[in-house]
Amino acid sequence: MQTIPESTQIDPMAPVPCKVTAQWDVTEDTFGLRLAAPAGYSFQPGQFNMLYQFGVGEVAISISGDPAYPESLVHTIRGVGAVTKSLRNLRAGDVVGMRGPFGNSWPVEQAVGHDVVLVAGGIGLAPLRPALLHVLNNRNDYGRVVLLYGTRTPRDILFQQELQEWRGRFDMDVLVAVDAAGRDWHGSVGVVTKLIGRAPFDPHNAVAMVCGPEIMMRFTGRELVTRGIQPSMVYLSMERNMKCAVGFCGHCQFGSAFVCKNGPVFTYDDIGDLLDIREV
Amino acid sequence: MTTAPVILDRAAIDAMIGVIEGRGHRVVGPVVRSGAVVLGDLSSTADLPVGISDEQTPGRYRLTARDDEALFGYVVGPSSAKPFLHATGVPVWQGERTADGSFATRKPEAPTPVAFIGIRPCDLAAIGIQDKVFLNGYRDGVYGDRREGVFSVVVNCVEPGGTCFCTSMGTGPRASKGYDIAVTEVIDDEEHWFLAEPGSDAGQEVLAQLGAAPASDDERVRVENLLVDAADRMGRGLDTEGLPEAIKASMESPRWDEIAKRCMACANCTLVCPTCFCATVEDETDLAGLEAQRVRRWDSCFNEEFSYIHGGSLRPSTYARYRQWLTHKLSTWVDQFGEMGCVGCGRCITWCPVGIDITVEAAALAAAAKEATHV
Amino acid sequence: MSETPIDLRSHPFVIDLSESAQERLSECAVGTVHWEPGTKIFREGGVSENCYLIMCGIVAVEAHSPGRDAKVLQTLGQGDVLGWSWLFPPYRWTFDAHVRAETEAVQLDGVKLREYMDTDRELGYEVLFQFSRLVVRRLNATRLQLLDLYADHS
Known part of the structure; x- marks a missing residue:
C-alpha cells in the first residue's frame, strides 16, 4: 500500500546503557541516582526518563538534576515498587538502561518576567527541582521566586541541605509545612495549601508550577486560583501509568491527552474540570 | 499507473495469489477456524470459506451455508489485520549482558511481509488509523517492520453484515484508498466473476501478469449498483x-452506570477491535540473567491494572472503564489523531457476550446530552 | 504589652468585616503581644478569655497525652487567628498553644467581644460568620492532613 506516514527512524523503545556515577540515600525510602548521560543528551525541566533494570523492568522517573549540566543526569526515586527497589541496589560503576527524555516541560520560558510560585507535595519536589535550578541560574529573568513545599514528616524532607541554602537566599522565599511533627520540628505543621495564602507573590503576575499527589494538586490548583492567579498560569504535572513514553501503549491517557507525550505538564485551565471527574 | 478495472474469474484469483506469493509475501486471507472466519495462511482459493456466509447480531455469530460458490460471501470475523501488524506476544527488542557488565540490545528480525487477500474496506481503514498511532512522529518498530511491506487485495462488501455500520463511518462498503488491488465479487445463478481495480503500481504489476480482460461498461455499472x-x-x-462533543459532555451521565450493569469488563470488544492499540510490555529474562527481552502484548482499558499507578488502579469501576473505551473511540481519538477510532466493522457488537451495542449507547448518550443543553 | 496604637485592619480576619464591626473589634483590642520561642500561650483546660490575631511568627497548636511527646496538630502564622474557645461555653481551651518562633499578635478581649456580639446581633452575625469561615478552612485543611497524602499507600 502506498501512503504510510513519515516518522523518525530512531527506535524510541530501546534502552541505552548508562553508567551509574553515584547512588545515595535522600530519605528513608527515597534515594538519588546519578547517571553519565549519553553524548549529546539534554533535557528540559519537567521531562522524564524511562529507567530500565536489566531483565527486571522499566519505570518512568522524572529528572531532578540541573538542566545546565545534563551530562550529570540526576534522578530522585522513591523505592516503593519492584523496579525502583531494584534500582536502589545500583552502585557507582553499575549499568542501567535509560531512554528519554520524554514529555513536555515546565513553562520556564513563558515565566520570564513573572513571579514564580513552585508548590511541591512529597516526592513532587523532585520534578520541580530542575525548574527551580533553571530559574535560579537565570535569576534576573524572573520576579519573586517562592517555593512552597509540603511533605509528611520532617524526616521525609527531600534535598534538606539545598533547602537550607535556598531558604538562606535573599532573592527567594521558601515555606515548608509537614503534615505531622513532634516538638523537635520548629517549622509549620499543616497542609501545603495553607502556605499559599501567606506566600509573597503577586497573583496577577505569577506563574505557578505544581507537582504532588493528584488530590494535593486539585486543592492547590483551586487555592492558587482563589488567590487570584489565572487558571492558564497554573501548571500541574500529572502522574499516570506510563509504559512506552511515546503514545503507543495507551495506558497514560487522561481525557484527550497522552500524559507521556502531551504532558506531563498541563495548565489548570486545560485539566481543572477533568480533575473533578471520578475515575477518568 | 493505469486504473482501468479488469475482470477475473476464480482461476485468475488463484493465479493472483501465486503471483503475490512470488513477490515475496506471506499470503493471508479469510479461512474458517473453530466455527468462525478468521485471517490465516492461504495458498489457493480452496482455502477460502467458499459457499459460507455468517449471521451476526449483538452477542451472536454463526456460520451458515450459502447456496452458491461465492469466495467472499461473508463479512468480517473476529480477526482483522491487527494481529499481523500490531502483533501481540512479540519482542520489542532483545538484549544480552556484555562482558563489561553492561548490556546490548538488538532489534528483532522483521518477518516476511504479509499480503492480505480479501481484507475488507473497514479493516483497510483501520490500518490507516493505526498508521497514525504507530508511525506518526515516533516509529514503532514492531508495527513499522510489519506494515511497510504490506500488499493488500481489498474485497468490497456487496452484502452488509448484521452488525455493520461502515457507511456511517465513511469506511465502506467500498474501499476508497490504501489498497493495491480492490476486488468486487459478482455472483448469481448464471455468472461468477470479480471486478479488480489496481490502487497502486504494485497492484497494477500484479494484475498485468494475469492477462485479464478489461471490464466492460455494463460490468462496471453492475458493480457500481451492487x-x-x-x-x-x-x-x-x-x-x-457533534458526537465527540456530546460524549465529552456526558462524562457524568447515569447511562454509564446502566451499561456497567451489563458490561462484564471482559475486554472482548478491545481485542476484536481493529483499531484498539493499547498494549503492555513484559520484561523477560533467562534464568542466568544473561539474556533479556521486552515482549509486547495487547492490553485493554477494561483491565483493572491498566490504569494502575503506585497506590492502586485509577479506574476500579466498570463504568469508568467502559466510559474510557467509548469516549476514546468516538471522542478523544478525534483530538488525538483527527478522526474517530471506529471504522464501523461491528465486531464489538457481535463479540460482546452480552450484546452491548456501541451505536445504541452512543446515540443514547448523544440524545441525553442534546436534551440537557436544550433544557 | 505595648502602648503603641493598634492597627487591626491589615489582618485578613478583619479586612472583610464592615467598618462598624472593625471599630468594635478595635475597642476589644487589648494590645500587641510579643512572644519568645518556648512560651506557652495557653494550656488545654485553662479558662479562655482571649483571642489572638497573629501578625507574624509561628505558634503550634498541640495535643499532649501522658507518656508521649506532645503532638503538633498544626501551626499558625501570619494572618491566622489563634483561639476561639472564648466564644463557646464552657470557655476553656481545647488544646495547648506553644510559641515556636518569635511571634507578634494582637490580643482581643474575648469576654468583651462576646458581650458585644450578644447585645448587637448584627455584629454577632458578622463576626460569627468570619469565625465559621475560619473553622471551615481549618477543618478542610485538617481533613487533607488526615488523608496522609504522601504516605506509601501500596
Whole structure:
C-alpha cells in the first residue's frame, strides 16, 4: 500500500546503557541516582526518563538534576515498587538502561518576567527541582521566586541541605509545612495549601508550577486560583501509568491527552474540570 | 499507473495469489477456524470459506451455508489485520549482558511481509488509523517492520453484515484508498466473476501478469449498483455529527452506570477491535540473567491494572472503564489523531457476550446530552 | 504589652468585616503581644478569655497525652487567628498553644467581644460568620492532613 506516514527512524523503545556515577540515600525510602548521560543528551525541566533494570523492568522517573549540566543526569526515586527497589541496589560503576527524555516541560520560558510560585507535595519536589535550578541560574529573568513545599514528616524532607541554602537566599522565599511533627520540628505543621495564602507573590503576575499527589494538586490548583492567579498560569504535572513514553501503549491517557507525550505538564485551565471527574 | 478495472474469474484469483506469493509475501486471507472466519495462511482459493456466509447480531455469530460458490460471501470475523501488524506476544527488542557488565540490545528480525487477500474496506481503514498511532512522529518498530511491506487485495462488501455500520463511518462498503488491488465479487445463478481495480503500481504489476480482460461498461455499472445497494441495506448507523462533543459532555451521565450493569469488563470488544492499540510490555529474562527481552502484548482499558499507578488502579469501576473505551473511540481519538477510532466493522457488537451495542449507547448518550443543553 | 496604637485592619480576619464591626473589634483590642520561642500561650483546660490575631511568627497548636511527646496538630502564622474557645461555653481551651518562633499578635478581649456580639446581633452575625469561615478552612485543611497524602499507600 502506498501512503504510510513519515516518522523518525530512531527506535524510541530501546534502552541505552548508562553508567551509574553515584547512588545515595535522600530519605528513608527515597534515594538519588546519578547517571553519565549519553553524548549529546539534554533535557528540559519537567521531562522524564524511562529507567530500565536489566531483565527486571522499566519505570518512568522524572529528572531532578540541573538542566545546565545534563551530562550529570540526576534522578530522585522513591523505592516503593519492584523496579525502583531494584534500582536502589545500583552502585557507582553499575549499568542501567535509560531512554528519554520524554514529555513536555515546565513553562520556564513563558515565566520570564513573572513571579514564580513552585508548590511541591512529597516526592513532587523532585520534578520541580530542575525548574527551580533553571530559574535560579537565570535569576534576573524572573520576579519573586517562592517555593512552597509540603511533605509528611520532617524526616521525609527531600534535598534538606539545598533547602537550607535556598531558604538562606535573599532573592527567594521558601515555606515548608509537614503534615505531622513532634516538638523537635520548629517549622509549620499543616497542609501545603495553607502556605499559599501567606506566600509573597503577586497573583496577577505569577506563574505557578505544581507537582504532588493528584488530590494535593486539585486543592492547590483551586487555592492558587482563589488567590487570584489565572487558571492558564497554573501548571500541574500529572502522574499516570506510563509504559512506552511515546503514545503507543495507551495506558497514560487522561481525557484527550497522552500524559507521556502531551504532558506531563498541563495548565489548570486545560485539566481543572477533568480533575473533578471520578475515575477518568 | 493505469486504473482501468479488469475482470477475473476464480482461476485468475488463484493465479493472483501465486503471483503475490512470488513477490515475496506471506499470503493471508479469510479461512474458517473453530466455527468462525478468521485471517490465516492461504495458498489457493480452496482455502477460502467458499459457499459460507455468517449471521451476526449483538452477542451472536454463526456460520451458515450459502447456496452458491461465492469466495467472499461473508463479512468480517473476529480477526482483522491487527494481529499481523500490531502483533501481540512479540519482542520489542532483545538484549544480552556484555562482558563489561553492561548490556546490548538488538532489534528483532522483521518477518516476511504479509499480503492480505480479501481484507475488507473497514479493516483497510483501520490500518490507516493505526498508521497514525504507530508511525506518526515516533516509529514503532514492531508495527513499522510489519506494515511497510504490506500488499493488500481489498474485497468490497456487496452484502452488509448484521452488525455493520461502515457507511456511517465513511469506511465502506467500498474501499476508497490504501489498497493495491480492490476486488468486487459478482455472483448469481448464471455468472461468477470479480471486478479488480489496481490502487497502486504494485497492484497494477500484479494484475498485468494475469492477462485479464478489461471490464466492460455494463460490468462496471453492475458493480457500481451492487455497492450502492449494499450501502442502502446497511442495517445500523451512527450519527457522528457533534458526537465527540456530546460524549465529552456526558462524562457524568447515569447511562454509564446502566451499561456497567451489563458490561462484564471482559475486554472482548478491545481485542476484536481493529483499531484498539493499547498494549503492555513484559520484561523477560533467562534464568542466568544473561539474556533479556521486552515482549509486547495487547492490553485493554477494561483491565483493572491498566490504569494502575503506585497506590492502586485509577479506574476500579466498570463504568469508568467502559466510559474510557467509548469516549476514546468516538471522542478523544478525534483530538488525538483527527478522526474517530471506529471504522464501523461491528465486531464489538457481535463479540460482546452480552450484546452491548456501541451505536445504541452512543446515540443514547448523544440524545441525553442534546436534551440537557436544550433544557 | 505595648502602648503603641493598634492597627487591626491589615489582618485578613478583619479586612472583610464592615467598618462598624472593625471599630468594635478595635475597642476589644487589648494590645500587641510579643512572644519568645518556648512560651506557652495557653494550656488545654485553662479558662479562655482571649483571642489572638497573629501578625507574624509561628505558634503550634498541640495535643499532649501522658507518656508521649506532645503532638503538633498544626501551626499558625501570619494572618491566622489563634483561639476561639472564648466564644463557646464552657470557655476553656481545647488544646495547648506553644510559641515556636518569635511571634507578634494582637490580643482581643474575648469576654468583651462576646458581650458585644450578644447585645448587637448584627455584629454577632458578622463576626460569627468570619469565625465559621475560619473553622471551615481549618477543618478542610485538617481533613487533607488526615488523608496522609504522601504516605506509601501500596
